[in-house]
Amino acid sequence: DAKTTQPPSMDCAEGRAANLPCNHSTISGNEYVYWYRQIHSQGPQYIIHGLKNNETNEMASLIITEDRKSSTLILPHATLRDTAVYYCIVRVEDAGGTSYGKLTFGQGTILTVHP
């Protein structure tokens, strides 16, 4: 799986958009970009994933550049409860199923949302 690079920490004001970047310059054509977050010592929580197109769900939006070498997770209106470590993960999804859904976590970005 491709390696990812994220800033170690970011700050955001409550109510503003939080934009979390991720570089994955060695990503392959069959690798998806996933985002998970971990709120203070809890188990990680899935947020969103994408392959090429931008994606949006009730939690966040994912913007993937055209060359797929980087992406941005957007929390449109950050709240104090969004303070967490955010992990960007690149993972193969192959028809043969040999990746078995395994996730490789880096150190992530610590997002702190301030009042």
Add this chain to the structure above:
Amino acid sequence: NAGVTQTPKFRILKIGQSMTLQCTQDMNHNYMYWYRQDPGMGLKLIYYSVGAGITDKGEVPNGYNVSRSTTEDFPLRLELAAPSQTSVYFCASTKGQGTYEQYFGPGTRLTVT
């Protein structure tokens, strides 16, 4: 629907002792995983299973064993505990091939002294 449950929540072991961390999911998921997380670090995969009777090693399997006799349960066994195994252990599950979201349990915090 309880999701993924883990027991115990906390445990202190002496060096050389053994224990089993329990993990159960009630979502009829085929794939299950064990991760460990050391302070300030990301999670590392210990073992995983793609179905009852099928297990395989992850990135850091040494010092651990697993079994999968049922779809619901995936216990992790620590033999001869060492201080290096002090960590938080997370169990996770997902439906299987073609599904994307992994569901994680609340974790077990283990200290070996």
